[in-house]
Amino acid sequence: MNKILLIIQREYLTRVRKKSFWIASILVPFLIAGVYAIPIYLAINSNDTKIIEIVDESGLFKDKIKSEEDITYRFINKPFEEAKKGLLNSDADILVNIPKDILSNSDGVKMVGKKSIGFGTQHDIEGAIQAELRNIKLKNANIDLKVLEDNKVKVSSDTFTLQEDGKEQSSSSTGAMILAGIFGFVLYMSAFLYGSQVMNGVIEEKSNRIIEVMISSVRPFQLMMGKIIGVGLVGITQFLLWGILTFTASTATTALMSGKIEEKAQTMQKTGANKEEVEKFKSEFKSKNPLAGISQTVENISLAKLIICFFLFYIGGYLIYSSLFAAVGSAVENSTEAQQFLLPVTIPILVSFFLGQAIIQEPDSNLAFWASMFPLTSPIDMMVRLPFGVPNWQIALSFFLLVLGFMGTTWLAGKIYRVGILMYGKKPSWKEITKWVFYKG
Amino acid sequence: MSNILEAQHVVKRYAEHTALNGVSIEVPKGSIFGLLGPNGAGKTSLIRIINQITAPDEGQIILNGERLQPKHIEDIGYLPEERGLYKKMKVGEQLLYLAQLKGMKKAEALEKLKRWFIKFDIKDWWDKNVEDLSKGMQQKTQFIATIVHEPKLIILDEPFSGFDPINANLLKDEILELKERGTTIIFSTHRMESVEELCDNIALINKSKVVLHGGKKEVKNRFKDNSYTIQFTGDLPNENGIFEVLNRQQLEDGLLQAHIRNTQEVPVNQLISNLIQHVELKSFNENIPSFNEIFIKVVGGEANDLL
Numbered sequence: 001m002n003k004i005l006l007i008i009q010r011e012y013l014t015r016v017r018k019k020s021f022w023i024a025s026i027l028v029p030f031l032i033a034g035v036y037a038i039p040i041y042l043a044i045n046s047n048d049t050k051i052i053e054i055v056d057e058s059g060l061f062k063d064k065i066k067s068e069e070d071i072t073y074r075f076i077n078k079p080f081e082e083a084k085k086g087l088l089n090s091d092a093d094i095l096v097n098i099p100k101d102i103l104s105n106s107d108g109v110k111m112v113g114k115k116s117i118g119f120g121t122q123h124d125i126e127g128a129i130q131a132e133l134r135n136i137k138l139k140n141a142n143i144d145l146k147v148l149e150d151n152k153v154k155v156s157s158d159t160f161t162l163q164e165d166g167k168e169q170s171s172s173s174t175g176a177m178i179l180a181g182i183f184g185f186v187l188y189m190s191a192f193l194y195g196s197q198v199m200n201g202v203i204e205e206k207s208n209r210i211i212e213v214m215i216s217s218v219r220p221f222q223l224m225m226g227k228i229i230g231v232g233l234v235g236i237t238q239f240l241l242w243g244i245l246t247f248t249a250s251t252a253t254t255a256l257m258s259g260k261i262e263e264k265a266q267t268m269q270k271t272g273a274n275k276e277e278v279e280k281f282k283s284e285f286k287s288k289n290p291l292a293g294i295s296q297t298v299e300n301i302s303l304a305k306l307i308i309c310f311f312l313f314y315i316g317g318y319l320i321y322s323s324l325f326a327a328v329g330s331a332v333e334n335s336t337e338a339q340q341f342l343l344p345v346t347i348p349i350l351v352s353f354f355l356g357q358a359i360i361q362e363p364d365s366n367l368a369f370w371a372s373m374f375p376l377t378s379p380i381d382m383m384v385r386l387p388f389g390v391p392n393w394q395i396a397l398s399f400f401l402l403v404l405g406f407m408g409t410t411w412l413a414g415k416i417y418r419v420g421i422l423m424y425g426k427k428p429s430w431k432e433i434t435k436w437v438f439y440k441g
Numbered sequence: 442m443s444n445i446l447e448a449q450h451v452v453k454r455y456a457e458h459t460a461l462n463g464v465s466i467e468v469p470k471g472s473i474f475g476l477l478g479p480n481g482a483g484k485t486s487l488i489r490i491i492n493q494i495t496a497p498d499e500g501q502i503i504l505n506g507e508r509l510q511p512k513h514i515e516d517i518g519y520l521p522e523e524r525g526l527y528k529k530m531k532v533g534e535q536l537l538y539l540a541q542l543k544g545m546k547k548a549e550a551l552e553k554l555k556r557w558f559i560k561f562d563i564k565d566w567w568d569k570n571v572e573d574l575s576k577g578m579q580q581k582t583q584f585i586a587t588i589v590h591e592p593k594l595i596i597l598d599e600p601f602s603g604f605d606p607i608n609a610n611l612l613k614d615e616i617l618e619l620k621e622r623g624t625t626i627i628f629s630t631h632r633m634e635s636v637e638e639l640c641d642n643i644a645l646i647n648k649s650k651v652v653l654h655g656g657k658k659e660v661k662n663r664f665k666d667n668s669y670t671i672q673f674t675g676d677l678p679n680e681n682g683i684f685e686v687l688n689r690q691q692l693e694d695g696l697l698q699a700h701i702r703n704t705q706e707v708p709v710n711q712l713i714s715n716l717i718q719h720v721e722l723k724s725f726n727e728n729i730p731s732f733n734e735i736f737i738k739v740v741g742g743e744a745n746d747l748l
Contacts, residue, residue: 003542006538006541006542007542010538014527014529014530204527205527208525208526208527208528209521209523209524209525210524210525210526210527211525212494212519212521212523212524213519213520213521213524213525213539213583213586214542215494216492216493216494216514216517216519216521217514217539217542217543218542219511422489422494424523432456435456439455439456
């Protein structure tokens, strides 16, 4: 028993001491925080308001097109050609010409920019003209704008889950979906990431030829399990680091961003925007913040349950897959040779990932149930289902089957490993590997 | 002298062939035991069974009077033919790890390792990565890993392969020193000169069976062909009912040399008194076969049978 601890210690320390481990542990959370912060940051900091000069030959639009947050419209009373000459010396960025016959020729709008006109800006200006043109046309057709406004209805709903005690509990399906997606992806990635680390570790020992020295001191099964557990602990360490750092980084960015949003809201107020507009601006950013929905889901399911299940299913799934990866590693002499044997290991991982995407849509379907029970798919698919709420008996059954599953795969892998690590030379066939399982001692 | 190791009727079968077919050997305590045999004869299979890497299908191994058990791992030091080290690990750290896996306490292992590092004058290797060592340096490291836990039995599989002459000599000296201290050493090899030099006992395995087993002298005696090399002056008849001349040649200083066979297997004294009736003897030596000759005779003879 003491020996397996020594092996775990070595496998763990040699990996955790590597620079690459720390680079990945630190970089990933900052990337996540960045991905989440950059769009908000850009939205807040788009301070460069564009000034658009409009030469309205039709005379229909004057003062009807209102300036927006980042676009100021200015109507000028000059012929287009003259205005064009003056553009270079004015503070305006773009000059727009609305032709006289705009009602019949809506394609006749012309834009001239100092610099090339961005797609977004072009789209905004076109939209503004289009909306106004539509109003004018409706008016001409004697349709009351007020009636039309009244007919613009928006339906929005709040979703609830009926509890056993008859109470309604608000369920944030967006939050659950995001959380499910994160679970699915993280477990999918880790199966490959740490599974292949185990495999490469086994191949390394075999190609280094240290394997025979090792197994004259410890049993092959101890060596295999020591490696699997050591690498698994590396994975857990990395998750904890990621979790803590991502939480810290995103809390920091949220704080930073909400400060910025407040600031911006205040300047909006100063520049004369009304209260409603400011509130709308603020809530827009709130809806952009995925953490809000997730924290709602976490409240519903209970954070402790999510974390415990995550680690249980991570460990179970990891043991299943990494023992298979170890068996593949033992049968080959380098990672290129391994490709052929990896297929039966990677296919279930891929399948569970794709099933997971279907499960997010229908977390209570039959497919979802069975996928979250079958040990080769349950580690990923049960975690995908979990944020939507899964009865405890299903979690327990799934975990029980998972334990049976990894006992089966580690047993099988141990049999293959024990023989495989001493085989050099010819690449074995599937038939031979099957025979190894039945070798005695 | 009692035996430290006995293999009793060991059988090991693989899917397509039988690697060991009723192999029995006895290794006396404190001796150097040569496990000889051509490639694929089953030497490594037997060594792996002794090291509990695999288990025999039939038969048993007795170590120090007990059936082989997991605890015996600590009593054995093994240097496999296919040997390697973790390349990215530091030398000292790696040896410490391997010693602990052999059941040593960390402090004890550290102390013993330091002694070896001083003995081999390699103190500054401790913090080097294994991949930065030369091959010879790695071999020294591997040897230390094999013996640091002071096993009662050391098994060296082709220990001299890949060693340069200097390291091979160093290894030889270490083997003899270990024997002095009462350690038993089994080594398997093709190099018959090292068998000649080091071994007290041998077993020759061929085609999964022990074909020759015993003390060095005893085995050699079995292969003696009653021939002698003599140097003399005078006239030697080709045969005379007691001996026959196998070949003869003229030496530089007027001496003659001949190989003769004692055809009637008479006592040596009688042979000599017969000889001196004909010639004046200058030297008289019994021809003792080398292990190389014995090996070729036993293994090659069987090979010829197959042709």
